[in-house]
Amino acid sequence: MKTIATRAVSVLLLAGLILVGLGVYIRRYVEHGAAWATAYSRLNSQSGGELLDRNGRVLAAFDANSNRYAADSATRVANYHVTGDFYGRTGTGLLSGFWSRMQGFSLLTGTTRAQSGTLNLTVDADLNRVAYEAFYGRRGAALLVNYRTGELLAMTSSPAVDPADPDAIPGDGAYINRCLSSSFVPGSTFKLITAAAAIETVPNIFERTFYCEKEGSIAGVPIICVGAHYTENFEQALANSCNIAFAQIAVSVGQNTLARYVKDYGFLDPHRLNGIPTAAGNFPTEFVGDPELGWAGVGQSTDLVCPFSMLRFVAAVGNGGVLVEPTLLLGDNPVRERLMNPDTAEILGGMMNYNVVAHYGQENFPGLKLCAKTGTGERGDGTSNGWFVGFLADEDHPYAFVVMVEDAQFGITDAAPIATAVLTAAVQKYH
Numbered sequence: 001m002k003t004i005a006t007r008a009v010s011v012l013l014l015a016g017l018i019l020v021g022l023g024v025y026i027r028r029y030v031e032h033g034a035a036w037a038t039a040y041s042r043l044n045s046q047s048g049g050e051l052l053d054r055n056g057r058v059l060a061a062f063d064a065n066s067n068r069y070a071a072d073s074a075t076r077v078a079n080y081h082v083t084g085d086f087y088g089r090t091g092t093g094l095l096s097g098f099w100s101r102m103q104g105f106s107l108l109t110g111t112t113r114a115q116s117g118t119l120n121l122t123v124d125a126d127l128n129r130v131a132y133e134a135f136y137g138r139r140g141a142a143l144l145v146n147y148r149t150g151e152l153l154a155m156t157s158s159p160a161v162d163p164a165d166p167d168a169i170p171g172d173g174a175y176i177n178r179c180l181s182s183s184f185v186p187g188s189t190f191k192l193i194t195a196a197a198a199i200e201t202v203p204n205i206f207e208r209t210f211y212c213e214k215e216g217s218i219a220g221v222p223i224i225c226v227g228a229h230y231t232e233n234f235e236q237a238l239a240n241s242c243n244i245a246f247a248q249i250a251v252s253v254g255q256n257t258l259a260r261y262v263k264d265y266g267f268l269d270p271h272r273l274n275g276i277p278t279a280a281g282n283f284p285t286e287f288v289g290d291p292e293l294g295w296a297g298v299g300q301s302t303d304l305v306c307p308f309s310m311l312r313f314v315a316a317v318g319n320g321g322v323l324v325e326p327t328l329l330l331g332d333n334p335v336r337e338r339l340m341n342p343d344t345a346e347i348l349g350g351m352m353n354y355n356v357v358a359h360y361g362q363e364n365f366p367g368l369k370l371c372a373k374t375g376t377g378e379r380g381d382g383t384s385n386g387w388f389v390g391f392l393a394d395e396d397h398p399y400a401f402v403v404m405v406e407d408a409q410f411g412i413t414d415a416a417p418i419a420t421a422v423l424t425a426a427v428q429k430y431h
Contacts (some may be wrong), residue, residue, distance in 0.1 A: 048116040051083055051094055053125040054153070054330060059083045060095055060163075069164045075125050077160045078132035081177040082123055082328070085163035092177040092276050094119060094328070120330040122151035130425045131156045131403075134418040137171075140405040141178035141307045144422055147315035147391060148398045150324035150334035152273075154422055155179050180278045183304035184404055185377030187411070188241040189387045190299030192313070192348065192373050195238055195246075197253045197261040199344050205234050205252075210245035221291030223247045238351050239359040241374065243298045250297020251290045258297060259285045265339060267309050274328050279306040299375060307402045310389055313339070315400035317352070318371070318391030321345035352390055360412060368423055369394045374411035383407050388415035397427045 048063035059075070060083045061068045067086045069076045076083075084093010131142040135158040144154035157178040159171030176182060198205045212229040215222060225243040229236070237245035250258060262268060267281040282304040284296050295301040308326075316323040321340035340348075352371035356362055360372065372390030379385065386408025391400040401419050408414035 049118065051119050051121060053079075053121050053123055054151075055124065056120075057125050059121070059125060062086065070125065073162050073165070074129055074133070076164055077162050078129040078156055079123070079125050080160035080163060080174075081157045081179065082121065082128070082155055083163070089163075090175045090177060092180050092273075094121070122153060122328055122330050122332075123155060124153050124426075124429070126429070127154040127422055127425055128156040130154075131418060131422045132158055132160070134421045135405070138405055138414075139173065139178070139407065140403065140415075140418075141182075142404075142418055142422060143179050143307055143311045143402045144426060145311060145315050145326045145400050146398055147319040147324060147400045150327045150332070151330070152326045152328050153399070153426060155328075178404070178406075179307050180273060180276060183279045183281050183306045184385045184406070185379050186299040186303055186305040186310070187375030187377030187385065187387055188243075188246075188299050189310065189373050189375030189377075189389050189411075190297070190303055190305065191238060191241065191246050191375075192317075192352070192389075193262055193265060193267070194250050194253065194258065194297045195234075195351065196265075196340065196344055196348055197258050198234070198249050199347055200341065201254075201257055202249070202252050205249070209233055210237055210242065210248060212240075212242050212244040216244040216247075218247055218251060218291045218294045219289070221294075223291075223294055235351050235354055236358075238373075239355045241359075246298045247294025250293050253297070255284070255287065255293045255296075258293070259283055265313050267305055267313070270306075271308060271312070273308065273326060274332070278308045281305045281309055299377060303377075307404050310387075311400060311402045314389050314391050314402065316340055317345045317349050318393070318398065318400050319345075349391075349393065353393065360416070364416075365420055365423075367427060368392060368420070370423075372416075372419075374416065376408070376410050384409070386411040386414035388412070388419045390419075392423065392427075394427075397430065399423060399426055 050061035051059045053059055059070050059079050081090055081092055084090045084095040086095060088096040131154055140158050142154060142156050145152050159174045161170040161174045162168045210232050212225050214225050214228040217223055223244050229240045229242050232240060262283045270280045271278045282302055284302050292301055296303055312323055316339040321338055321342045322336060323339040324336050325334040327334045349371050352373055356370045356372055369392050371393055372388060375387035377385035386405040388411045389402045403415040403419040405414040
């Protein structure tokens with residue numbers, strides 16, 4: 001009897017384990033069955049699909065027999081961080097993020113359904129190529145958006161890799177999309193945020209004057225500027241990119257207030273571009289004292305900014321304070337929200353245009369109604385990030401842009417030529 005009882009218990013335990021295992025399998029099948037069946041192998045897929053740029057050019061395609069990319073290598077490389085590859089090597093490629101949209105799967109039969117799909121993208125493959133080639137192999141990021149519609153016209157990260165070349169040797173960080181997946185020391189581009197906060201919170205900001213002899217101090221701590229600017233007003237201080245003036249302005253705004261503006265403008269939190277996550281930024285939110293706040297207000301200290309977050313900001317400035325969330329999908333209906341007071345956006349935009357006219361030289365940007373700010377983000381190891389950000393005050397070409405180059409000397413010499421090349425190509429093409 002004991003043997004029979006023991007066997008019965010064993011059978012019951014075995015049956016219980018089988019039921020538990022079956023339950024686990026069913027749950028995982030429901031959650032992951034589609035991924036199992038539509039894994040990155042055309043042997044498992046009966047569907048077809050393609051990614052097209054805004055002009056109908058095929059950037060990538062697949063069917064039951066083959067995986068394909070754009071016909072020429074230069075286009076494939078320049079658009080790599082938009083398309084990705086069929087193996088998911090870069091986390092921002094649309095072939096990974098939107099594969100499920102081009103597939104069909106039946107939970108009942110466990111098989112894929114034969115169907116086709118097309119993703120029409122907002123990017124212009126030629127503009128990405130112009131931007132990528134202008135980097136000349138340097139590491140960096142370039143973004144261009146229509147700030148009225150939110151359509152992202154260009155997004156390229158350098159270096160990249162040719163997804164169709166199995167023998168390609170990827171460069172340093174080639175699988176990282178620097179436009180979305182990384183944050184960098186912003187340097188003086190951050191003065192735009194400090195300026196916007198000062199416009200709204202420092203009552204006499206336009207009556208104040210500042211004095212710079214290249215070296216100054218806050219509470220006995222040195223603040224060093226790139227040059228001696230002597231007496232300057234608020235607008236001139238931004239055009240001169242004066243560290244001494246903007247360190248004082250940051251202190252006048254106050255740490256808590258400036259941190260609130262940084263957060264409200266979207267620089268601290270990650271965002272999503274059609275479901276693709278972006279990197280968060282950083283700003284000292286705990287008490288650091290006036291000297292460190294001064295350095296934070298000029299874009300140094302512990303400041304970090306994702307290029308995509310900066311794009312959202314300058315796009316909102318160009319659009320009268322209204323942010324149209326950037327999108328990669330043609331025909332999308334992006335979210336619109338007021339990011340900034342319209343008067344603040346108008347004043348800041350005017351100051352950015354004054355930067356160009358009074359400091360950068362309008363003659364260096366022929367045919368472009370440019371409002372911009374440069375930045376040189378010192379990384380603390382003797383190297384810097386060069387930035388050039390802004391927008392066109394042009395109803396026919398409402399474009400906002402961000403360019404960042406790693407290991408740069410200055411934003412005006414390293415990043416501005418890339419932005420100029422892309423903007424000029426866009427204005428000429430879409431006139």
